[in-house]
Amino acid sequence: MNLNVLAPRVFGRRVPLPLVAWLTLVWTALWGDVSAGNLLGGLAAGVVVTWLLPLPAVDPGIRVNPVGLVRFLLWFASETVVSTLRVVFWVVHPGPPPTQLVRVRLRTSSESMVVLTMVAITSVPGSLVAELYPEEHELAVHVLGLPGEVTEAVRADITALERRIVEAFGTRADREELR
């Protein structure tokens, strides 16, 4: 996309318009009222903030796919509830909970997809990313509350999660990679 359209120069500095739009949305949401004054105020605040605190103009490599996003959010909601119950069960259960460290290989090579996958893994209860090995494309995932030998099950879960993330946020190249 054209950099001059997405991030025009204002007083010698690039002002990324998507970021200004997001800041305007946040501003309006915080005021809680969609009025001309709030929109203009948010626009002004967004431009001032992005001009004063410039960020490098990079493409984050995220393309939101609405169908994939809704699917991902539904999965995320149900997974959060189920896993929270699991962790709470082990909180009240006597004795130490079963835990395990699992090394999982990710298939995607996009950094954005890896970051989103890590955020999702860590937000869902019962699993936690302990370390990322960028050279090997591997994550060390710490899981709590799954008794028995769960390595393969955890690997399958995370591969499925990665696919959901890429379908919701991935570029076309990211999606091709997982085929």
Next chain:
Amino acid sequence: MSALDVAAAACLLLGSVLALAAGVGLVRFRTTLDRMHAGTKPQVLGVLLVLLAMWLHRPTWATAGPLLLAGFSQVITVSVAAYMVARASYARGSSAPPDDGSAPSDD
């Protein structure tokens, strides 16, 4: 008391129970990584339920905006913070439970 109030009260109560479970887990679990699970996770759903309760109390667009932002920020920041702590703990090798059953020395 309307149905909305009842729903709000239920969400608030459930959220508080989850926050309590998080606290109990922090005390009961033995290693840093285990505690991360308790401290970060029931917490997320708990906070989201409390936010939902607040919205059910005043179900307008004006309150939905800030509450949505708060919930979104919670999910994103909790996972980043959890990862930082987990990584530090994993790198120090403190994820193994103490052999003698004593309290871990790293907290």
